[in-house]
Amino acid sequence: MSVRVRFAPSPTGFLHIGGLRTALYNYLYARHHGGTFVLRIEDTDQTRYVEGAEEDIIRSLEWAGMTIDEGPNNPGESGPYRQSERKEMYHEYAKQLIDSGMAYYAFDTTEEIDEMRERLKKSGNPSPKYDTITRQSMKNSLTLPKDEVEKRLANGNEYVVRLKVPRRETVKFEDEIRGIVSFDTAGLDDQVLLKSDGMPTYHLANVVDDHTMGITHVIRGEEWLSSAPKHILLYNAFGWEAPTMAHLPLIMSPSGGKLSKRKAESEGIPVNTKDYIKGNYEPEALINFLAYLGWSPGDDSEIHTMDELCELFTLDRVSKGGAVFNHKKLMWYNEHYIRETSVEELLPRVKGLAEEAGFDTKSDEYLRTVVELLHERVSKVDEFVSMGSFFFEYSTDYDEGALKKWKEDSPALVAAYKAKLESLNEDDFVAANLKSALEETVAENEVGFGKVMMPARIATTGQGFGPDLFPALELLGKEEVINRIDLALEKLS
Numbered sequence: 107m108s109v110r111v112r113f114a115p116s117p118t119g120f121l122h123i124g125g126l127r128t129a130l131y132n133y134l135y136a137r138h139h140g141g142t143f144v145l146r147i148e149d150t151d152q153t154r155y156v157e158g159a160e161e162d163i164i165r166s167l168e169w170a171g172m173t174i175d176e177g178p179n180n181p182g183e184s185g186p187y188r189q190s191e192r193k194e195m196y197h198e199y200a201k202q203l204i205d206s207g208m209a210y211y212a213f214d215t216t217e218e219i220d221e222m223r224e225r226l227k228k229s230g231n232p233s234p235k236y237d238t239i240t241r242q243s244m245k246n247s248l249t250l251p252k253d254e255v256e257k258r259l260a261n262g263n264e265y266v267v268r269l270k271v272p273r274r275e276t277v278k279f280e281d282e283i284r285g286i287v288s289f290d291t292a293g294l295d296d297q298v299l300l301k302s303d304g305m306p307t308y309h310l311a312n313v314v315d316d317h318t319m320g321i322t323h324v325i326r327g328e329e330w331l332s333s334a335p336k337h338i339l340l341y342n343a344f345g346w347e348a349p350t351m352a353h354l355p356l357i358m359s360p361s362g363g364k365l366s367k368r369k370a371e372s373e374g375i376p377v378n379t380k381d382y383i384k385g386n387y388e389p390e391a392l393i394n395f396l397a398y399l400g401w402s403p404g405d406d407s408e409i410h411t412m413d414e415l416c417e418l419f420t421l422d423r424v425s426k427g428g429a430v431f432n433h434k435k436l437m438w439y440n441e442h443y444i445r446e447t448s449v450e451e452l453l454p455r456v457k458g459l460a461e462e463a464g465f466d467t468k469s470d471e472y473l474r475t476v477v478e479l480l481h482e483r484v485s486k487v488d489e490f491v492s493m494g495s496f497f498f499e500y501s502t503d504y505d506e507g508a509l510k511k512w513k514e515d516s517p518a519l520v521a522a523y524k525a526k527l528e529s530l531n532e533d534d535f536v537a538a539n540l541k542s543a544l545e546e547t548v549a550e551n552e553v554g555f556g557k558v559m560m561p562a563r564i565a566t567t568g569q570g571f572g573p574d575l576f577p578a579l580e581l582l583g584k585e586e587v588i589n590r591i592d593l594a595l596e597k598l599s
């Protein structure tokens with residue numbers, strides 16, 4: 107039997123980074139086994155539907171390099187791939203359960219259910235349920251005469267369909283990550299399968315779809331573990347074999363606890379995939395990082411391409427415990443992938459970003475040197491522009507941190523250096539000579555190297571850090587460098 111997995115997000119907002127990891131583990135599992143990666147949109151909750159969410163999900167998966175084998179935009183034979191388009195099917199399957207005596211119609215109003223709960227609470231039941239016992243005294247197709255039920259259905263009276271949850275049964279299944287999971291049905295309500303608006307609940311739709319779409323492995327977040335026993339009950343009620351289950355560990359915030367939206371924001375961690383796209387992260391870095399967020403190949407290797415990850419990924423190496431989201435580690439990956447990217451490939455991207463920021467990038471040759479000079483220093487592609495802005499524009503709004511390093515003797519030392527630069531002709535304005543000039547200034551004034559180097563850097567770049575200064579000055583050119591030093595001396599003397 108060939109592996110079929112699905113990523114089944116609800117279009118209730120932008121794709122969360124945790125959702126992207128779930129998608130990735132499904133994708134890796136599918137590819138590892140030469141299987142199929144299905145995208146199913148679980149949009150039965152109309153009240154939480156967010157316009158554009160489906161597009162965001164698909165765009166995010168594509169950006170991350172996950173090819174969807176079957177989904178709303180490229181249907182296979184198990185379509186439709188949006189639950190809202192499968193409504194009929196859920197009705198048929200609910201009917202099937204009713205006919206086989208595994209489910210029933212319930213006509214009780216909310217008030218009647220509340221009343222039942224109140225009554226039972228008073229008689230000492232702390233958490234009353236609509237279950238094997240209470241269902242016998244409620245208004246449903248098990249208690250009402252057959253013709254009354256038919257009349258109500260024909261009249262269009264409101265109803266829900268409930269699953270007959272067996273009394274005191276232990277539901278057991280083997281989770282690929284957690285081992286045997288067992289769950290007592292005693293605490294369960296008779297689960298609603300079809301809601302009064304005719305929509306299926308998550309449980310019914312999820313089980314019907316996984317079965318009819320031929321899903322062999324359900325790989326999803328730990329927050330769905332408590333739903334799994336309900337799903338197993340449903341598979342049993344239908345007489346279907348349940349797919350293999352694997353519940354992934356939670357993603358934790360560095361300060362402890364689940365990485366919620368609020369926590370992530372307060373810790374400076376982008377939470378939606380679109381923020382990573384917009385934030386110019388390398389998709390390969392994010393993927394490599396996410397793969398290791400709850401999984402490892404069992405050796406000390408850390409860098410792997412998507413293809414290698416597909417090769418290596420197995421569920422038995424996924425951890426049970428929560429995985430801490432370490433943003434520094436992500437930046438480490440990002441830096442690595444930037445280093446691996448050729449200057450050639452980086453050029454058009456940096457050009458685009460610089461132009462977006464309103465900079466004139468001069469010539470391609472000029473920009474290429476900027477990229478070369480900064481390649482070993484940036485961790486994210488947009489830093490070529492932020493760190494390298496002085497290559498395009500000079501501003502006398504000096505960096506505050508830098509100004510702290512501008513000392514009383516700085517103007518005189520920078521002026522002395524400038525005098526040496528002025529005496530060089532254009533052709534000799536090259537890194538090696540610029541360095542010797544600085545060394546001479548240092549020697550003649552009997553000061554440390556940094557005493558001249560730092561203010562020279564501040565005066566010419568506006569920053570207290572940056573790429574190798576001498577090749578940077580060579581690129582800026584004599585006239586520009588002298589001008590900048592003049593402006594700095596004027597402003598900072």
Ligand code: GLU
Pocket residue numbers: 114115116148312325326327330
């Ligand atoms: N629609 C659920 C979600 O939003 C799917 C859970 C599952 O994979 O069963 O994550």
